[in-house]
Amino acid sequence: MPIVEVKNLTKIFGNVVAVKDVSFTIEERDFLILLGPSGCGKTTILRMIAGLEIPTSGEITLRDRLVFSSKKGVFIPAREREVGLVFQSYALWPHMTVFENVGFGLQVKKMKSPQIKKKVEQVLEFLRLEEMAGRYPQEMSGGQQQRVALARMLVCEPGIFLMDEPLSNLDAKLRLEMRAEIKNLHYQTGATTIYVTHDQVEGLTMANRISVLNRGEIEQMGEPKHVYKMPSTLFVADFIGSPTINKIKGVVGKPLSPEGGKAGNVEVLCGHFSLLTSYTTLPEGKEVILAIRPENITRVSAPGRNALAAQVHTILPAGPETILQVTAAEMTLNILMTQETEVQVGDQIYVRFPPEHILIFDADSQELLPVG
Amino acid sequence: MLEAHVGGGRFTLSRIRNYLRQPHIIISLVLLLVLVFIVIIPFIKMVADSVIWQYADRRLSRAARPGSLTLFHWKRIFASNLTQNVLLRPLFNSLSTSLGISAFAMLIGSLLAWVVVRTDLPGRRVVAALAVIPYVIPSYIHALAWLNLFKNDRIGGAAGIFQYVFGVSPPNWVSYGYFPIIFTLAIHYFPYTYLLVSASLKNIDSRLEESGEILGASRSYILKRITFPLVLPALLSSFILTFSRALGIFGTPYFLGSPVRVFTLTTQIYSNITNRITSSGYILAFVLILISSVIIFFNQRIIGKRKSFVTIAGKGFRTSTTSLGKAKYAILVLVVILLIISVLMPFVLILWQTFALYPDNYSLKELTLHFWIGRSNTEFAEGEAGILRNPAILRATWNSVKLALVAAIVSGFIGIFIGYAVVKGRNTRLSNAVEQISFLPYLVPGIAFGALYLSLFTHKIGPIPALYGTFLLIALVCIAKNLPFTGRAGISSMLQIGSELEEASEVTGARWSRGFRKIVLPLTIHGALSGFILVFITVMRELSLIILLVTPETRTLTTMTFRYQEQGYTQFSSAISTLIIIIVVTGELLTRRFVKRETV
Numbered sequence: 001m002p003i004v005e006v007k008n009l010t011k012i013f014g015n016v017v018a019v020k021d022v023s024f025t026i027e028e029r030d031f032l033i034l035l036g037p038s039g040c041g042k043t044t045i046l047r048m049i050a051g052l053e054i055p056t057s058g059e060i061t062l063r064d065r066l067v068f069s070s071k072k073g074v075f076i077p078a079r080e081r082e083v084g085l086v087f088q089s090y091a092l093w094p095h096m097t098v099f100e101n102v103g104f105g106l107q108v109k110k111m112k113s114p115q116i117k118k119k120v121e122q123v124l125e126f127l128r129l130e131e132m133a134g135r136y137p138q139e140m141s142g143g144q145q146q147r148v149a150l151a152r153m154l155v156c157e158p159g160i161f162l163m164d165e166p167l168s169n170l171d172a173k174l175r176l177e178m179r180a181e182i183k184n185l186h187y188q189t190g191a192t193t194i195y196v197t198h199d200q201v202e203g204l205t206m207a208n209r210i211s212v213l214n215r216g217e218i219e220q221m222g223e224p225k226h227v228y229k230m231p232s233t234l235f236v237a238d239f240i241g242s243p244t245i246n247k248i249k250g251v252v253g254k255p256l257s258p259e260g261g262k263a264g265n266v267e268v269l270c271g272h273f274s275l276l277t278s279y280t281t282l283p284e285g286k287e288v289i290l291a292i293r294p295e296n297i298t299r300v301s302a303p304g305r306n307a308l309a310a311q312v313h314t315i316l317p318a319g320p321e322t323i324l325q326v327t328a329a330e331m332t333l334n335i336l337m338t339q340e341t342e343v344q345v346g347d348q349i350y351v352r353f354p355p356e357h358i359l360i361f362d363a364d365s366q367e368l369l370p371v372g
Numbered sequence: 373m374l375e376a377h378v379g380g381g382r383f384t385l386s387r388i389r390n391y392l393r394q395p396h397i398i399i400s401l402v403l404l405l406v407l408v409f410i411v412i413i414p415f416i417k418m419v420a421d422s423v424i425w426q427y428a429d430r431r432l433s434r435a436a437r438p439g440s441l442t443l444f445h446w447k448r449i450f451a452s453n454l455t456q457n458v459l460l461r462p463l464f465n466s467l468s469t470s471l472g473i474s475a476f477a478m479l480i481g482s483l484l485a486w487v488v489v490r491t492d493l494p495g496r497r498v499v500a501a502l503a504v505i506p507y508v509i510p511s512y513i514h515a516l517a518w519l520n521l522f523k524n525d526r527i528g529g530a531a532g533i534f535q536y537v538f539g540v541s542p543p544n545w546v547s548y549g550y551f552p553i554i555f556t557l558a559i560h561y562f563p564y565t566y567l568l569v570s571a572s573l574k575n576i577d578s579r580l581e582e583s584g585e586i587l588g589a590s591r592s593y594i595l596k597r598i599t600f601p602l603v604l605p606a607l608l609s610s611f612i613l614t615f616s617r618a619l620g621i622f623g624t625p626y627f628l629g630s631p632v633r634v635f636t637l638t639t640q641i642y643s644n645i646t647n648r649i650t651s652s653g654y655i656l657a658f659v660l661i662l663i664s665s666v667i668i669f670f671n672q673r674i675i676g677k678r679k680s681f682v683t684i685a686g687k688g689f690r691t692s693t694t695s696l697g698k699a700k701y702a703i704l705v706l707v708v709i710l711l712i713i714s715v716l717m718p719f720v721l722i723l724w725q726t727f728a729l730y731p732d733n734y735s736l737k738e739l740t741l742h743f744w745i746g747r748s749n750t751e752f753a754e755g756e757a758g759i760l761r762n763p764a765i766l767r768a769t770w771n772s773v774k775l776a777l778v779a780a781i782v783s784g785f786i787g788i789f790i791g792y793a794v795v796k797g798r799n800t801r802l803s804n805a806v807e808q809i810s811f812l813p814y815l816v817p818g819i820a821f822g823a824l825y826l827s828l829f830t831h832k833i834g835p836i837p838a839l840y841g842t843f844l845l846i847a848l849v850c851i852a853k854n855l856p857f858t859g860r861a862g863i864s865s866m867l868q869i870g871s872e873l874e875e876a877s878e879v880t881g882a883r884w885s886r887g888f889r890k891i892v893l894p895l896t897i898h899g900a901l902s903g904f905i906l907v908f909i910t911v912m913r914e915l916s917l918i919i920l921l922v923t924p925e926t927r928t929l930t931t932m933t934f935r936y937q938e939q940g941y942t943q944f945s946s947a948i949s950t951l952i953i954i955i956v957v958t959g960e961l962l963t964r965r966f967v968k969r970e971t972v
Contacts, residue, residue, distance in 0.1 A: 051879075075389075082881070104877065156880055156881070
């Protein structure tokens with residue numbers, strides 16, 4: 001049974017279409033990340049699910065309960081949707097202590113104060129905040145405030161967690177810790193979670209499903225690993241992965257002579273050089289864009305098939321891995337090396353593009369062409 | 373845009389319902405209704421009244437048919453042999469005195485601001501604290517003090533201290549008319565320029581000036597090419613706003629101008645209305661509103677936009693100070709003289725007058741406390757008792773305090789709601805309407821606003837009874853007139869808290885009312901407090917706004933002062949003025965203690 005079901009959701013502000021005909025469903029215990037650049041409509045989708053924004057049209061069903069439908073004229077306000085929401089700014093009430101912040105939702109539910117005390121203390125302990133109960137939000141560090149915001153959501157035991165860029169105000173180290181904390185939280189509570197972020201690393205590390213948004217529309221939705229390996233559009237390929245994927249313009253050439261009865265692999269002509277691919281059925285003369293992840297380009301010792309001479313112009317060592325920026329045939333390429341490399345700026349090296357890692361996109365529609 | 377069309381066309385009913393489900397929409401609609409009633413309708417009624425024959429008009433013209441339409445009054449004001457005396461001369465007097473006042477006030481205020489903010493003048497903090505006082509006390513206090521000092525016996529009535537001490541009667545131009553009006557009001561208004569310019573000076577990052585210095589510019593060149601252009605918007609703005617405020621001033625030109633027949637638009641409105649030529653008064657009020665609106669509009673549109681570049685620098689900068697060197701003490705003496713004239717002298721003169729047994733006898737041997745605590749004695753002031761024993765004055769004190777409290781609390785709360793409606797509905801047509809209408813009373817000078825209310829509430833309209841003569845009417849006019857300030861305060865404190873804090877409460881399942889009470893109100897009330905005290909002080913010293921509306925039952929301290937001064941009981945008017953000064957200065961000091969002053 002789907003926990004969250006969104007159908008043809010559209011939101012128009014004035015004459016700007018913020019969200020355009022978005023549909024998806026997520027199941028029990030799913031951790032969905034809505035990923036996209038700022039202004040892509042991801043926060044608006046989250047706010048519409050929470051009930052803080054009224055959609056222009058579409059339908060939202062939460063745990064089999066229709067909470068919004070433009071056709072049927074249904075709108076259930078946020079306070080009756082029983083969802084939890086963590087804001088980007090945390091939105092902790094500055095005039096209340098941590099205890100009061102966390103206990104507010106229980107007071108609203110008219111719970112008795114000894115019970116409130118017990119529950120709040122439980123949650124604070126769970127998030128290692130028991131010492132902080134009497135403090136005011138502004139007397140705490142960013143990470144602690146973040147945990148208070150989580151505690152405030154958890155204490156009401158909502159069936160659905162909504163999180164709006166909860167980690168974007170934290171420094172890099174804290175972000176890493178909190179990422180683990182939230183993932184652990186999801187594991188322990190099993191609550192269905194929708195999490196909005198523009199940070200693709202969060203998307204890849206935390207979710208079991210990601211949905212990449214662009215200009216109010218879903219470009220691709222699926223398992224993070226799959227989305228990373230087989231991005232369905234050039235936008236997704238570009239947005240996900242760091243360093244950015246390498247792109248090479250080209251024209252489909254003739255298939256090479258078949259081997260052992262199979263159809264021959266296609267060669268793509270890219271100006272001064274050509275690359276062999278694992279594709280077999282592309283029409284000759286089609287304009288395409290090849291894409292290859294930086295970690296899939298390998299360094300070889302001599303020129304050969306699919307290998308080019310390249311000049312190193314920047315070296316960015318980052319602990320266990322090194323990013324090289326090289327120039328080959330007037331293109332700048334990012335290469336991620338995991339082994340120790342002893343290169344200097346200005347060195348000439350040879351880089352190889354393994355055919356099985358080359359993705360081919362239609363230059364017009366920007367969509368991934370099916371391997372075949 | 374296809375979706376928009378489909379969504380908008382077919383499901384209109386549910387969309388309207390969803391729209392109305394948002395609490396801020398309902399609040400906006402209610403506010404809009406209230407604002408239309410207390411701001412727009414009085415204006416329409418006033419214009420309508422000016423083209424309708426009134427009963428009292430039968431004295432003016434035989435053609436008067438009460439209740440029917442006429443352009444008689446408009447012709448009388450704009451195109452008759454009276455135009456010169458009723459409109460043009462007062463208009464000229466208003467404009468020329470206001471020009472003198474704002475120029476003079478700008479000069480004093482900006483120099484003082486520079487000296488206090490950017491130099492090493494000794495005692496700058498004390499000067500800064502005292503410099504605001506002249507603006508806090510009612511403007512006509514300076515006029516009364518002036519009269520106590522320079523009144524002559526040529527106009528009639530008792531002579532002042534100057535004549536008592538030197539035995540020479542001061543010439544009329546010293547006692548009355550242009551010179552004292554401009555002088556006393558400039559003394560009253562310079563703190564306004566001082567506040568605006570010093571705020572602007574404090575906001576200039578000294579690195580901007582230091583960059584100039586590094587490039588080899590001299591001190592005076594930097595002052596001319598960098599500092600001055602940066603404060604210019606504040607300077608112009610203070611000039612224009614002082615001008616528009618001076619235009620609307622009633623008390624001072626009444627006390628200092630009327631005796632020598634120097635009438636301004638405000639005193640002309642007053643005398644027309646009290647002589648029951650109300651329609652003419654309304655037309656003059658209309659002229660005053662028009663001029664004042666144009667001026668303020670000009671300020672908002674042209675200077676308001678450029679004001680912003682002064683504060684671009686943001687936080688974390690420092691300001692450098694200029695060393696005055698040997699001139700230090702000479703400048704200090706000048707500043708002290710300014711403070712004596714503007715702060716100490718008025719108070720001393722007013723107080724001295726209250727101890728004089730006869731209004732023109734200032735002998736230190738004949739001082740008396742009669743006018744403070746004396747029992748009724750038919751030899752003095754027709755047997756009125758000293759103000760601390762006088763039930764009429766105690767009632768007026770109570771009226772004043774009650775009025776100020778009610779106006780402050782009610783307009784403060786409406787201000788919070790305005791802030792809520794405006795910030796929540798940011799950039800929608802509805803919220804813009806609420807914001808703009810709540811700002812309108814700012815454009816209307818006090819006496820003209822009083823005239824608006826007079827025209828609307830003297831008769832019963834529909835279910836609303838004639839409110840003239842009631843406390844409610846006076847409270848209403850004070851509430852409406854102060855909405856621009858409380859609304860601004862409400863908007864800025866609401867902007868600071870952001871909408872997510874309220875949404876967070878909604879998501880936990882709290883109803884709107886609970887979120888508003890527990891989250892929004894506690895967080896905004898502190899910011900609204902400064903607006904609250906400001907309104908309290910403003911209403912405490914209000915004269916021109918309510919002078920047309922008070923009746924003996926609803927008299928306040930300020931209007932009592934006015935009556936006693938008019939009747940020549942200067943000891944009483946001075947004693948009551950002393951009370952007012954004490955109350956407003958205490959209020960001001962309390963404000964400073966509780967809230968950091970931001971802008972005035």
